[in-house]
Amino acid sequence: MYTATVDTQERLIESTRELLWERGYVATSPKAIQQRAGAGQGSMYHHFAGKRELALAAIRRTAEQLRAAADAELSAPGTAAQRITGYLRRDREVQKGCPIGRLTQDPDVMADPLLREPVEQTFAWLRTRLAEVLAAGRDAGEFDPGLDPRATAAVVVAVLQGGYVVARAADRDDPFDQAVTGVLALLTRPTT
Amino acid sequence: MYTATVDTQERLIESTRELLWERGYVATSPKAIQQRAGAGQGSMYHHFAGKRELALAAIRRTAEQLRAAADAELSAPGTAAQRITGYLRRDREVQKGCPIGRLTQDPDVMADPLLREPVEQTFAWLRTRLAEVLAAGRDAGEFDPGLDPRATAAVVVAVLQGGYVVARAADRDDPFDQAVTGVLALLTRPTT
DNA sequence: GTCTATAGCAAGATAGAC
DNA sequence: GTCTATCTTGCTATAGAC
Numbered sequence: 001m002y003t004a005t006v007d008t009q010e011r012l013i014e015s016t017r018e019l020l021w022e023r024g025y026v027a028t029s030p031k032a033i034q035q036r037a038g039a040g041q042g043s044m045y046h047h048f049a050g051k052r053e054l055a056l057a058a059i060r061r062t063a064e065q066l067r068a069a070a071d072a073e074l075s076a077p078g079t080a081a082q083r084i085t086g087y088l089r090r091d092r093e094v095q096k097g098c099p100i101g102r103l104t105q106d107p108d109v110m111a112d113p114l115l116r117e118p119v120e121q122t123f124a125w126l127r128t129r130l131a132e133v134l135a136a137g138r139d140a141g142e143f144d145p146g147l148d149p150r151a152t153a154a155v156v157v158a159v160l161q162g163g164y165v166v167a168r169a170a171d172r173d174d175p176f177d178q179a180v181t182g183v184l185a186l187l188t189r190p191t192t
Numbered sequence: 193m194y195t196a197t198v199d200t201q202e203r204l205i206e207s208t209r210e211l212l213w214e215r216g217y218v219a220t221s222p223k224a225i226q227q228r229a230g231a232g233q234g235s236m237y238h239h240f241a242g243k244r245e246l247a248l249a250a251i252r253r254t255a256e257q258l259r260a261a262a263d264a265e266l267s268a269p270g271t272a273a274q275r276i277t278g279y280l281r282r283d284r285e286v287q288k289g290c291p292i293g294r295l296t297q298d299p300d301v302m303a304d305p306l307l308r309e310p311v312e313q314t315f316a317w318l319r320t321r322l323a324e325v326l327a328a329g330r331d332a333g334e335f336d337p338g339l340d341p342r343a344t345a346a347v348v349v350a351v352l353q354g355g356y357v358v359a360r361a362a363d364r365d366d367p368f369d370q371a372v373t374g375v376l377a378l379l380t381r382p383t384t
Numbered sequence: 385g386t387c388t389a390t391a392g393c394a395a396g397a398t399a400g401a402c
Numbered sequence: 403g404t405c406t407a408t409c410t411t412g413c414t415a416t417a418g419a420c
Contacts, residue, residue: 022299023299024218024297024299026216026218026219027218027219027299027300097297100361101357101361102297104357104360104361105216105289105294105297105357105360106216106297107214107215107216107219108219110360119361120361120362120363122361123358123361123362123367124361124362127358127367144381146377146381147377148373148374148377150370151370151371151373151374151377152374152377152378153374154355154358154367154368154370154371154374155351155370155371155374155375155378157354157358157367157371158350158351158352158353158354158355158357158358158367158368158371158375159347159350159351159354160350160354161350161353161354161357161358162349162350162351162352162353162354162355162357163346163350163354165293165296165297165350165353165354165357166315166319166346166349166350166353168296168297168302169292169293169296169311169312169314169315170312170315170316171312175315175319175346175349175350176346176350178342178343178346178347179343179346179347179349179350181340181343182340182343182344182345182346182347183347183350183375183378185338185339185340185343185344186344186347186375186378186379187378189336189338
C-alpha cells in the first residue's frame with residue numbers, strides 16, 4: 001500500500017529535524033512542529049506520544065544520514081589526505097552548524113539517555129573512522145610518521161565543530177573556512 | 193557607602209551567569225534566576241527591566257572575564273609556543289564548555305544584536321590576539337615559516353570550542369584533551 | 385486519522401501594598 | 403527595595419467527537 005504524497009508522519013519527522021537544527025530541542029514547541037508539518041494537534045499526538053518521541057525519531061534519522069554522508073567521503077577513492085580534505089571541504093551550511101553537534105548544548109537532550117545516545121554514537125564512530133584513515137595515511141607516508149591517529153582525529157572533529165561555533169559568532173563563514181584551511185596545512189605540510 | 197555582604201543585584205547577575213552557562217538563555221527562566229539568587233520576583237524586576245537586561249549584564253561580565261583570562265596566558269612571559277600551550281592546557285571545566293561559545297547555539301541570543309555583540313567581539317579579539325602570538329612565534333623560528341597566523345589562530349580557537357562539543361558528546365574529558373594534544377603536536381613538530 | 389475543546393502549568397511581566 | 407497578587411500568553415498534553 002502506497003500513499004500518493006509524503007504522509008503526515010513523515011512530514012512531522014522532517015519538520016522536527018529542521019526545527020531541532022534551527023532552534024534546538026528546548027526551544028522547539030509541538031505547536032511549531034505541527035504548523036511546519038501542516039498537521040493538527042490531534043494528528044501529531046496520534047502518530048507520536050509527544051515531543052520527546054518525535055525528537056527521538058528525528059535525531060536518529062539525522063544521525064544516520066550524517067554518518068552515511070561522512071562515510072561516503074572517508075571511504076571514497078583516493079589517498080588519505082584527499083579523503084580528509086574532501087570531507088572537510090565538503091559543501092556545508094556553515095551558519096546552521098552541525099545538526100548533531102548542536103544538540104550537545106541542549107541540557108534536556110543530554111539529560112535524556114535515549115535522546116543522547118545517537119549523539120554520543122555518532123561522534124564515537126566519526127573519531128574512530130577518521131583515526132583509521134589517518135593511520136592509513138601515516139603508514140603510507142603521507143603524514144608525519146609520528147602522527148597520533150586518535151589525537152589527530154579528535155583535532156579534525158573539533159575543528160569542524162568549533163569552526164561552526166566561531167563562524168556563527170562572527171556571522172560569516174570565513175572563520176570556518178580558515179580553520180579548515182589551517183588544519184589541512186598543518187596536517188599535510190612536508191615531513192622532514 | 194558599603195554593603196556588608198554581596199548585594200541582591202550582584203547575586204542576580206552571578207546567578208544569571210551560572211544559569212546561562214549551564215542551561216543557556218532560552219532554557220533559563222526568571223524564576224530560576226530568582227531562586228538561585230535568593231531574591232524575590234519584585235526584587236529582580238526592581239533592579240532589572242527583565243530577563244533580557246539581566247542576561248546582557250551577565251554576558252558582558254562573562255565576556256570581559258574570559259578575555260582577561262585569555263590575555264593573561266597569551267601575554268605571559270615565554271615563547272609563543274609556551275604561551276599557546278599554556279592557554280590551551282589551562283585548567284578548564286570541560287564538561288561545562290565555554291560560557292561564551294555556548295551562547296552561539298542560542299537562537300534568541302544570536303537574534304538580538306545587543307546580546308550577540310559581546311559574543312562576536314570576544315571571538316574576534318581572541319582570533320586576532322592568537323594570530324599575533326603565532327606570527328611572533330613564526331618570525332622567531334619556532335614554527336614553520338609558511339605558517340598562516342590567521343588561519344592557524346582560527347584552528348586553535350576551533351579546536352577549543354569543538355573540543356568542548358566532542359567532550360560533552362562523549363560525556364568524558366579525554367576527547368578534549370586529545371584534541372589539544374593533537375593540535376599542539378601538529379603545531380610544534382620540528383620544521384624541515 | 386484528524387479535528388476541536390479543554391486543562392494544568394510555567395514563562396515573563398506588571399501593580400500596588402508595605 | 404522587597405513582597406504578594408494578578409495577568410496574559412504559550413507550552414504540552416488529554417478527551418472525545420467526527
